[in-house]
Amino acid sequence: MKYIKKKFFIEGIKVRNLAKKFRTPIYCYSYKRLKENINNFKKNFKNLKPIICFAVKANANLKILKEINKFGLGADVVSLGELEKVLKAGIQPKKIVFSGVGKTSEELSFAIDKKILLINTESRSEILEIERIAKRKKRIVNIGIRLNPNTDAKTISQISTGKKQDKFGVTEKYFLELVKYVKNSQYIKLKCISVHIGSQILNHQPYLKMLKVVDRVIKKTNYKFEFIDLGGGMGIPYGKKIKSLNYKRYSSTIKKTLKKHKAKIIFEPGRSIIGNTAILVSKVIYIKKGINKNFVIIDSAMNDLMRPALYGVEHQIIPESKNNNFTKKTYDFVGPICESTDTFLTSKKFQKLYEKDLIIISDVGAYGMSLSSNYNVRPKPAEILIKGRKINIIKKRQKLKDLI
């Protein structure tokens, strides 16, 4: 993705032409970026030979999942819908883990029938439910138990999951009790200890703390776990000045801390695989004068990209065509929805914009389309995957008539 003669391109395709052909807003993905991210992830964690299960919640587009499958990744799913989708995408059951605090009997039963790698459980009640289903089906089910390591991930508060007050996982004490219980179960085989402390983690320190807790707890259980599932959470730079997570350091600390347990490592990355692969192309509808600033009202809104409204986070916005004519005005990029949080970004240094100009919202591949909604009866955007000079429509724009 880059400018060529002041026009923005994804691989060999001019974004302007995509907007003309498919209208806006549209999500556009680069296959090359996806490939680079996966190879980069594999390379950085090579010394661990991990099982990499893509966290489908970050992006559940079927065609994207099919591409991810071709790279040999498995999947981390959190619902029946996600599970059915990854199976349809061709991902082998033996590469699928099922996470989540509240899996229903129907979901558990389906997962058991499909013989997936692991069901990562998060409570005694869930374990008992799995036991009941397994007994009925005369099956032995492989599970993990998710530990809440009480570690602050030092990330956006709404996406932090590893502190003791969070609903995720079980406390150390409870974990030890559950291990004891499961050891004697006829229908359940405990295979994994799992953790996930949060998302968009840029500092490796919280991970180091988490690893120490995992190590300590495994020692206390005196149990041989076949897998250690370290979750995902690896952050990406959403702006130029932000440094990404030091993978190499994380990887070598994992090796150092956990090697003695001789367990296979599982990762569940979402954002780090798909986050920077996509842009959201939007058109300026109107420019309205405010006090000391101009509102740039675009045709994307919080229903298309929820992250800024939900977490107050920034996605960089760049012009589709550069004109190098910078304005002194502050621009507030906003969507058309009647909510004050339907605001994307305030920019103090942007080129002069005009109505009907195209703009690009960056790094929307993760939790972009997957968090989108039909709020305000707005149809969801189309998704397009670019491979070199090839344009693949991987999701058609929703039709209004289907919403009405």
Ligand code: LLP
């Ligand atoms: N594994 C588990 C158990 C998770 O809960 C998550 C994310 C992941 C893996 C993947 O995390 P990642 O590698 O993508 O950071 N909607 C928020 C992010 C929520 C993440 C929830 N869990 C956002 O847009 O920032």
